[in-house]
Amino acid sequence: MPRQLAFELGHRTALGREDFLVAPSNEAAVALVDAWPNWPSHGIALSGPSGSGKTHLAEVWRAASGAARIDAGDLATADLPGLIAAHAVIVEDIGTLPDAGERALFHLLNLAKEEGGFLLLTGREAPARLPTRLPDLASRLRALPHAELGAPDDALLAGVLVKLFDDRQLRVAEPLIAYLASRIERSIAVARDVVDALDRASLSGKRPISVPLAAEVLRSMGLALAARSWTGNS
Amino acid sequence: MNEDKLVSAAKSAFRPAGETRGMEQGRAEARPARALGAGREAAESGSAVETGSGAASLVESGLGEQWRRVRARLHAELGEATFNSWFKQIELVGVGDGRVMLAVPTRFIRNWLLSHYAERLSTLWSEEDPALSRIEVLVHTRAAEVAPVAAEPQAAPAPTLTPAAQIDGHAAPRHVAQAAPRFTAPQPTSASQIPNGFEDAGVGAPLDPRLTFDAFVVGKSNELAHAAARRVAEATDVTFNPLFLYGGVGLGKTHLMHAIAWEIRRRQPERKVLYLSAEKFMYQFVRALRFKDTMAFKQQFRTVDVLMIDDVQFISGKDSTQEEFFHTFNALIDHNRQVIISADRSPSDLEGIEERIRSRLGWGLAADIHPTDYELRLGILQAKAEEMASRNGPVTIPDGVLEFLAHRIVSNVRELEGALKRVVAYASLVGRPITLDMSQDVLRDLLRCNDRKITIEEIQRRVAEYYNVRLADMLSARRARAVARPRQVAMYLSKQLTTRSLPEIGRKFGGRDHTTVIHAVRKIDELRAADSGMDEDVDLLRRMLEGGNGAS
Numbered sequence: 001m002p003r004q005l006a007f008e009l010g011h012r013t014a015l016g017r018e019d020f021l022v023a024p025s026n027e028a029a030v031a032l033v034d035a036w037p038n039w040p041s042h043g044i045a046l047s048g049p050s051g052s053g054k055t056h057l058a059e060v061w062r063a064a065s066g067a068a069r070i071d072a073g074d075l076a077t078a079d080l081p082g083l084i085a086a087h088a089v090i091v092e093d094i095g096t097l098p099d100a101g102e103r104a105l106f107h108l109l110n111l112a113k114e115e116g117g118f119l120l121l122t123g124r125e126a127p128a129r130l131p132t133r134l135p136d137l138a139s140r141l142r143a144l145p146h147a148e149l150g151a152p153d154d155a156l157l158a159g160v161l162v163k164l165f166d167d168r169q170l171r172v173a174e175p176l177i178a179y180l181a182s183r184i185e186r187s188i189a190v191a192r193d194v195v196d197a198l199d200r201a202s203l204s205g206k207r208p209i210s211v212p213l214a215a216e217v218l219r220s221m222g223l224a225l226a227a228r229s230w231t232g233n234s
Numbered sequence: 235m236n237e238d239k240l241v242s243a244a245k246s247a248f249r250p251a252g253e254t255r256g257m258e259q260g261r262a263e264a265r266p267a268r269a270l271g272a273g274r275e276a277a278e279s280g281s282a283v284e285t286g287s288g289a290a291s292l293v294e295s296g297l298g299e300q301w302r303r304v305r306a307r308l309h310a311e312l313g314e315a316t317f318n319s320w321f322k323q324i325e326l327v328g329v330g331d332g333r334v335m336l337a338v339p340t341r342f343i344r345n346w347l348l349s350h351y352a353e354r355l356s357t358l359w360s361e362e363d364p365a366l367s368r369i370e371v372l373v374h375t376r377a378a379e380v381a382p383v384a385a386e387p388q389a390a391p392a393p394t395l396t397p398a399a400q401i402d403g404h405a406a407p408r409h410v411a412q413a414a415p416r417f418t419a420p421q422p423t424s425a426s427q428i429p430n431g432f433e434d435a436g437v438g439a440p441l442d443p444r445l446t447f448d449a450f451v452v453g454k455s456n457e458l459a460h461a462a463a464r465r466v467a468e469a470t471d472v473t474f475n476p477l478f479l480y481g482g483v484g485l486g487k488t489h490l491m492h493a494i495a496w497e498i499r500r501r502q503p504e505r506k507v508l509y510l511s512a513e514k515f516m517y518q519f520v521r522a523l524r525f526k527d528t529m530a531f532k533q534q535f536r537t538v539d540v541l542m543i544d545d546v547q548f549i550s551g552k553d554s555t556q557e558e559f560f561h562t563f564n565a566l567i568d569h570n571r572q573v574i575i576s577a578d579r580s581p582s583d584l585e586g587i588e589e590r591i592r593s594r595l596g597w598g599l600a601a602d603i604h605p606t607d608y609e610l611r612l613g614i615l616q617a618k619a620e621e622m623a624s625r626n627g628p629v630t631i632p633d634g635v636l637e638f639l640a641h642r643i644v645s646n647v648r649e650l651e652g653a654l655k656r657v658v659a660y661a662s663l664v665g666r667p668i669t670l671d672m673s674q675d676v677l678r679d680l681l682r683c684n685d686r687k688i689t690i691e692e693i694q695r696r697v698a699e700y701y702n703v704r705l706a707d708m709l710s711a712r713r714a715r716a717v718a719r720p721r722q723v724a725m726y727l728s729k730q731l732t733t734r735s736l737p738e739i740g741r742k743f744g745g746r747d748h749t750t751v752i753h754a755v756r757k758i759d760e761l762r763a764a765d766s767g768m769d770e771d772v773d774l775l776r777r778m779l780e781g782g783n784g785a786s
Contacts, residue, residue, distance in 0.1 A: 032663055138483075
């Protein structure tokens with residue numbers, strides 16, 4: 001998964017529990033994960049758009065539970081009893097579950113229940129919305145406790161921007177954060193891309209990270225709207 | 235694993251500190267006990283709490299005191315949260331043969347303790363008593379409320395002593411108090427009749443203690459299946475063979491099968507009951523084939539009195555598994571053993587299963603479960619809500635919420651119960667009261683067929699309709715309040731319901747600056763706080779937009 005662990009850029013995203021920023025858009029998901037092992041069910045699901053924190057939150061739970069981790073795409077050929085032996089399993093990105101994997105996921109849910117293990121499913125869409133072909137699986141997925149990580153509100157977006165800079169050992173001034181937060185789409189994925197682009201632009205141009213540099217970067221990223229608004233000719 | 239089987243062996247091997255019935259144990263050999271004795275009469279009388287002598291021996295030994303110190307140290311070392319998650323629910327069962335035996339409520343907690351804290355626990359214990367070097371952890375189950383499966387060797391009546399938890403100054407867990415009076419000691423039997431580690435081999439699936447007849451809500455749609463299941467569970471001889479329960483997913487077939495198993499265990503503990511899913515049957519068989527161990531496999535299945543196979547539709551396709559299933563099935567029927575099968579469709583509709591098997595599955599009684607009606611759904615929700623309250627403390631569910639769920643979640647019982655569980659869990663996790671609005675919000679993935687992305691254009695159109703202004707006014711430069719206010723509402727909703735940036739929202743409203751959008755958002759926020767009419771308007775618009783077609 002890996003875009004978050006962008007080792008090639010020489011920084012590591014902090015994925016600890018204390019690094020997770022709680023906001024109204026994700027508080028239910030955080031509360032659900034934190035409630036483990038007193039979950040309301042053997043399995044839970046987290047859904048949300050790319051970059052909303054599913055992987056981070058799953059990582060928080062993995063650290064607490066020692067969960068095994070598998071991509072939904074690999075389930076069909078996985079050793080299920082071996083997986084559940086860890087008593088905690090994260091199935092990532094269930095939206096990519098192939099038809100051939102449906103029985104495996106069905107069996108895994110049953111095994112978790114029988115063996116007293118826990119499953120955490122992540123995906124962009126709520127599990128109830130997956131076009132599941134196997135009715136037995138569909139009804140189990142629809143019955144799972146599920147929490148959505150929504151689009152961040154302004155405060156969370158600003159907090160995430162600070163954290164993203166901080167992950168790169170960058171200290172930036174508050175006005176830059178406010179500038180970015182009001183001009184980019186309310187999406188953590190976009191925030192991540194923008195911070196990445198700013199960091200690169202700053203390094204390659206040997207310029208400090210500032211509002212004017214941010215305006216240039218937004219324009220070069222095709223976020224020309226923001227730039228136009230900044231230059232005041234709208 | 236069978237929860238009950240090794241109990242008496244465990245009991246006789248340990249100096250007991252509490253009720254050990256219905257416990258499961260990794261390994262237990264019968265060894266001479268260190269301080270058995272005091273509580274035997276108590277066992278006879280079936281009382282779990284009135285023994286003085288057993289408790290006395292514990293207090294004398296200081297065992298309770300040692301355990302309290304161990305717990306205090308763990309608490310200090312690990313902190314409140316970790317301690318509460320893993321150690322709070324541990325009970326001391328007893329010590330013996332150099333071992334300390336603890337009991338926890340779930341299999342999972344046992345495994346977790348053993349893999350993460352076994353060493354620490356044994357170190358702490360050996361500091362208390364150097365002779366104690368090993369930790370064993372049992373799982374006690376609510377199955378304790380039901381008489382144990384089959385017969386246990388009862389050479390000596392089991393000692394029933396004061397629960398360790400009580401000595402420890404904590405309230406005794408409910409299941410302990412309930413278990414003892416209902417327990418009836420089976421007659422002594424010869425060793426040959428003892429189940430031979432049957433479920434321990436992982437052949438069967440554990441039974442869910444919640445799935446009993448008492449917990450099954452009967453309505454028109456399931457009364458036939460329920461009556462048939464009761465009949466089979468209560469009969470002393472084999473009546474319908476096989477009993478074939480069928481119906482759509484999530485309607486209660488598995489519940490009825492577990493209920494039959496519990497009832498048979500309660501009434502006729504000597505009968506050997508095996509419940510498992512068809513997929514598990516397949517897994518076992520394939521494994522047996524791989525390890526060239528099919529004889530043992532066959533033997534395991536053919537020595538049961540009651541075999542239950544859930545979701546038999548999964549045995550389609552694979553010919554050798556089907557063949558093996560058929561042989562097992564025939565052998566049991568021929569020997570007058572009860573077979574109970576469930577499937578998502580009737581025997582004759584099973585696809586990919588050979589004709590001769592299909593026809594034989596239909597020989598006994600086939601009882602179907604229909605989709606639920608409203609009254610049954612409501613009854614199920616009420617029963618479920620009560621059960622949740624009895625386990626987790628009071629839950630306040632206002633009028634209308636259960637009715638709403640019963641009205642809207644019509645697909646099946648599993649989803650219905652899942653929906654209630656989700657609402658209750660959300661309320662308790664986030665610390666908010668349950669309301670109708672909140673329930674709709676939590677279950678929106680179930681209630682709405684898709685999560686459409688709301689567009690700014692849609693918001694403009696809907697707001698214009700609502701306030702009866704022209705769509706063009708949303709984009710115009712007019713500043714008259716009659717159009718400016720709806721425009722601000724639309725900007726506000728665009729900010730809340732889409733992820734668009736302020737400059738982009740401004741552009742869509744006739745090329746306005748992002749500061750205009752900020753102003754609109756602040757203005758509407760203020761108005762909502764000051765004017766309940768405005769607040770309701772905005773909320774209604776939001777729900778109309780999120781609901782798709784104007785339905786609230």
